Amino acid sequence: CYPRATFETTITRETINQFYLFNPRNLYQNFIVGVNGGDRPLFTYLGPLMPNLGNAVYSNTGAISPLFNDPDLQVIGLGSRIFLGGGIGYITWEGTQHFPLQKRLPNRTPIGPAATLALIGDAKQMQSKWVRGCYFKNHGPSIMLGVGIPLPVLNEKVVANCTIQDQDIVAPVVDFSIPRRVRPTFGLVSYAQLKSGRIKIEGKLVRSAPLASIFLSHQIALELKQWIEAGEFTLTESVAPIPMNRTFLPFLES
Template structure:
């Protein structure tokens, strides 16, 4: 192929002549067809704790000087930085990992978008107690930002100890003695996996964040050359609640975020990167108790020939008095078994491991040699949702083709 420029690709997009493929499509087509691609759309959806929201909250009940403490639906929020003295406004920051019992910030963000009432409790500098309900549509400012999202790829986890552990890496207590495996990362369709040198992803790159247009602002905390991640900012008012939410782990609630990122194919090196398959991408299997590698596997073993979503066999449901699926679903997507709320479902597959007669999904398993012993470890819970990641990559492709999403060139390169 010849070297392309941003200007050339943007001209082709504007004229309706560009070839846009999803990351999945370009891996499945011929080499000749792949060489015609101008842009490849990538996607990921997963548990991304490095997320926070910034909001302006109007208060109607009484005049106050400034807020000194604040909670939203019981979740601790941080008022500031502007005092907004006597303006009846509170500027607030809510961390993605903040929670009130089993209710987390990711759940709050989704409830806001679905226009559920938000109960505001605040105390002003002059001692006034504020308690009222606010709706998201009345908040004049709402942005979602990240301190680290969209790692190039992640890890798999298992528990080698002789006792179960509570952890953010499982929705239930993690069983002992290598009984189960969990993992994160959407493999070959992950954004940075398709541009590992960050040649096209930089400061100012336009992306979809939970379906809303946003911009990359840099690399995030714990970003390394081997495992880079990104920070971004997007208008929460434009987001799609189906792409976000909260995920309950045995250590408490976490936050879910979805990304769609365009990769313009400027040269042969980028074309080669976007053609990499799941089985070519290695990830470590970690001892969850110490976060140290005990073996290495690949994403082909986790995403090839598995079920991306769960099938329901309603006729087999026995309507147990205490339904373990209802009590264990990390998204509260099964509130009345056997019905699944597909808008909330994360496709983690946990329900199929708890009640396989009613909820069926092939999550796969891996064969690994650990200390000279061959073990087959079944996947019990996925903390990335490849089905929705594919969906956001298709949505981004459609927006590029119908010209409602404009490709941007980074204003500054990022260090991988």
């Protein structure tokens, strides 16, 4: 093809042939809790962190999160059909920053950022309720995307994994006031503690709030359930497993 040097028009999803969303990193299997032990506000990718441990922000929905309910990714895999942005999508590969070798509890859930997924879906099916633009001060634009993954009940192990509770899973509390890639932590807290609205750090009660909407996550689960019951969405068997032996290689300056 030889495109014109200039071309001006207006496009919508109804006037173009293909319109799909490919997102190379979604659904972190756990993440961190951000706090600020310094003396000035910090504007981070988790949002504002107030000084002197003024607040704590976490970004995972806890026990309702799909990857906590399939910790070793035994039923979630390449080709799995999913709810994506209000339409139907698919898992295409492991996501960027995929780190399945993260340390894990006896229940196999990770104690920090672990597996991630790359997803694709037909954006013509998507709805603004489940795909929204946002902006993080000092960081730039981002996207808020609704994702739901149904888990086929193939055996008792799948059922057992899905009984996970917020008190059974933990996340590390990380101090963003330390300006280096690997930051110190204040230890681990459970998602039950985080969802209570207060966590205790060095004897101080700190307000906690989620970056992801727990309410909307439940709405996605209910909508996906309705699709399945109405026969509008069928579960699929994955065509290949997600690699679970990837190491994490940080970029090094030369």
